[in-house]
Amino acid sequence: MGAWGAAISSNDTYADIYGEFFDLYNDGLDVDEISKKLVLDNKEIIDDTDDSNNFWFALAKAQWECKQLDKSVFDRIKKIVETGADLEVCRQLEADEKDIKKRKVVLDKFLAELQTERLKGKSRKKKIIRQPVFEKGDCLTFKLENGNYGGAVILEAIKDNEYGHNLIATTRINQSNKPTKKDFEDAEVLVMNFASWDNKPNVKWYLPIRHKHIPHLIETIDSLEVQKNYDINSSMFGFVADFDINIIEATDKQIKSEETKPRSKTKQTIKELIKNKSRWKLW
Structure with missing residues (x-):
């Protein structure tokens, strides 16, 4: 796991899972199908105490943006936030108390966001061919x-x-x-x-x-x-x-x-x- 800050998305696992979710979504797969595939393909991350929460945060965010947040996923996030389980992971990873306080604020806001309903689900995007911003070398x-x-x-x-x-x-x-x-x-x-x-x-x-x-x-x-x-x-x-x-x-x-x-x-x-x-x- 690579953590870069207190934000929900500030780690490599979140970025990878969230990105893969919408790659598959834009390819036309259903949210339920995508979710099952991600769970099956990422057992090692899910079983890793240090990184598991980041997987579920990414999946929950993506499902919520599609207006298809699964209740079992939401309940898992609610338990992680309300029990302080994620904050304990931060402490074990030697985060200082200042960053842990920031993380708590972020987690509380994230949970509150998941409890609201989006007016419209995220639209599928047509793939656009892009060029890299830098040249090799x-x-x-x-x-x-x-x-x-x-x-x-x-x-x-x-x-x-x-x-x-x-x-x-x-x-x-x-x-x-x-x-x-x-x-x-x-x-x-x-x-x-x-x-x-x-x-x-x-x-x-x-x-x-x-x-x-x-x-x-x-x-x-x-x-x-x-x-x-x-x-x-x-x-x-x-x-x-x-x-x-x-x-x-x-x-x-x-x-x-x-x-x-x-x-x-x-x-x-x-x-x-x-x-x-x-x-x-x-x-």
Whole structure:
């Protein structure tokens, strides 16, 4: 599980389940059929105490938006919220009390929302073919909370599909001067061990569905040659939809965490992600 904040939707599991729900919905499947499929396909998440609530929150939200909130799903959410079970999960994941209080407010509002009835169910969307917002190899920089520059590299750009996916590797760049192409070439990938993150390299497929509010935060510096090709259908990387939260704020949180907690011992470099291993041995 990757949690980014107090909001119901601020974690990878919610984003994945909610996104898959409406992918299937827009393909014409019924809400009940979609719900059963998601439950069957995500047993491991549902059985994970740390992540189970996020699955049910996403399913409940999607059903509610379609005006088809199942009573058993609602009752499950009501129990999670009213017993404080989700807040206890947050405590076990070492969230501070300030964030837990924010989470409680969010949960109470979420439950209240589910108890209201939408005037109209969400319409199915006709799939639109989109192009990625970044080109493969782009080196992106952005300002961090500490005033320094951070950076990310675009490992892949999937064209002519519904979302226009980019695969983004966040780096450990954290410097006062604007990074150069060489800085990106020599950079390490940001490996996250703050909060509940367990030494996870921050390499994610980016769905730019809310990207229109982001471009002013990002500058393209240069471009690297990415020799590797990444297949979205067979990769193990997760999906994110908020560049500011999942890339910029993630860097800020990891930097802040390292003031009191050692950085992860796991290391991965940008060169490892962009270069094919040579098949030739020199001697």
